[in-house]
Amino acid sequence: MNDDKFKLLHRYLDGAITSEELSQLEDLLRTDPDARATLRSLATIDAKWQQFVADNAVGKPTEREFVSRITTRAIPWWLTLSVLAASLIFGAFGWFRAPEQQVTRIELGIARVIRVEGQGSVGKKGIIAERTELYSGDELVMPHGLIELAFRETGVHVIATGPLKLKLNSDQHVLLLEGQVKLVVPPQGVGFVVDTAQRKFVDLGTSFVVSANASGSEVLVLDGQISVGAHDGVSGNLMHEGDFAKFDQEGELKEQREEDLTNAVPELALRATKSGDGSLQGMILGYDESHEIENEVPWEDFIARSLLPLIDTGFREHDCLEAFKQGKQLSFRGIAGAFHKFPDRAGLTPYSPGGGWMTWYHGQVAPPRSGRYRFWGYADNHLLVAINGTPVFEGSRRNSSFKKLGIPRSNNPAFPCLIASAGFASSDWIDLEQEPVQLDILFGEIAGNSTTGLLLVEREGERYEETFWGQPKWPIFLTENPNDKELAELERLVNHLESRIMGSFSISKEAIWKVANEAMPD
Secondary structure (H helix, E strand, O other): OOHHHHHHHHHHHOOOOOHHHHHHHHHHHHHOHHHHHHHHHHHHHHHHHHHHHHHHHHOOOOOOOOOOOOOOOOOOHHHHHHHHHHHHHHOHHHOOOOHHHOOOOOOOOOEEEEEEEOOOEEOOOOEOOOOOEEOOOOEEEEOOOEEEEEEOOOOOEEEEEEEEEEEEEEOOEEEEEEEEEEEEOOHHHOOOEEEOOOOEEEEOOOEEEEEEEOOEEEEEEEEOEEEEEOOOOOOOEEEEOOOEEEEOOOOOEOOOOHHHHHHHOOEOOOOOOOOOOOOOEEEEEEOOOOOOOOOOOOOOOOHHHHOHHHHHOOOOOOHHHHHOEEOOOEEOOOOEEEOOOHHHHOOOOOOOHHHOEEEEEEEEEEOOOOEEEEEEEEEEOEEEEEEOOEEEEEOOOOOOHHHHHOOOOEEEOOOOEOOEOOEEEEOOOEEEOOOOEEEEEEEEEOOOOOOEEEEEEEEOOOOOOEOOOOOEOOEEOOOOOOOHHHHHHHHHHHHHHHHHHOOOOEOOHHHOOEEEOOOOOO
């Protein structure tokens, strides 16, 4: 540790670090274990100095709320070390005060409970409660619910959900036997370890989620990077933002096959052909079963490519539709979950599965309020949204012909979405008034019967509930209120996504776009 490195650490603790220096600090902490240890030590000294000042300012110890990251400090680092040294000589924290001035200090643990939702216990000590001090060796057990805690010296912030069995080995090490934990690790906590029965996950300055149960463990990196290794001390592999890994009981990496994940998503039993005065109407398209589909290229996209002329004309010219067979008139019920049996339910069968199928929803809709909106979602394979004839969102898989349109799109790997390794796709912001616009939605499958999809919408400035790993629960895009049965189906899907795939959404009547009656084009 040379002077330049020390100055970098102290500028971070002083809250005076620049963005360029912060980048240098992050690189230093990833590569230099001495730097990580030094920052943890200095952060601890800094916290003790602030406690010392607070105690003596009022003449008695003050219970101090700690935060997960020290960002500002008024005392220069050299004065911190000098005064702390002096405090040790003259009796730090009042240990050598006159008898009449002496007070009993509260023994502090390595972490403190911030929030509890549900009931659980800390070993044999009793029920977990807010502000409970946690010590090395404590075991947290919760059959269900959520607990939020923060480590005092490392600043590591943890949210855990039940069923939970979590042991705090030290201020830098926990053992997760069962449950799911999200960790946010500041620079002074770099090197924090989460052990499961199968693997060892070492933080390198990041935020990540670890799940564990009797069948194995999983990890998702939300930000930064981690090291994943075995318990024998062998160096592990690095994982970066958006990376996901699943390990079996023996600690072996399990290959995630897309078809397995697709089949695991439930299909909503909503009536595809139900219609009403306020319904956004649609049609399903496919090739007649007598149509010969010659797949010279595996999974070649015939159907989306054939619909590009429709999109190019702002959905006004319909000549390209003559090549397709149509099913029954559809009613838009949202795009969410699996669509394994949709061609049957929509009256398209019999048809040629090799050519895939596509739904087209069209009509005039008005957003719930004026403002800026953007769409979120993903589909395997095709998903496109257009407003007033212009495509504004493309959430398709990489082999969709819709990619040729060059629609602006952002991938968000830290927000898991069904089987998308790139996470949720999102559109640019769109300015809209509270008046009807032409809406066109294309959603479908490149070949075969089965597909999955999710289409959500966000309004700028709106506050949304977040999942415990930090994903906002954007509302599912709907154009009419779901009935009780449909609402129960959507909630069942939400529960599946949150527990199995770490995705989510909300159902909000305030976010529904209202339909102005307009029939589908002939």
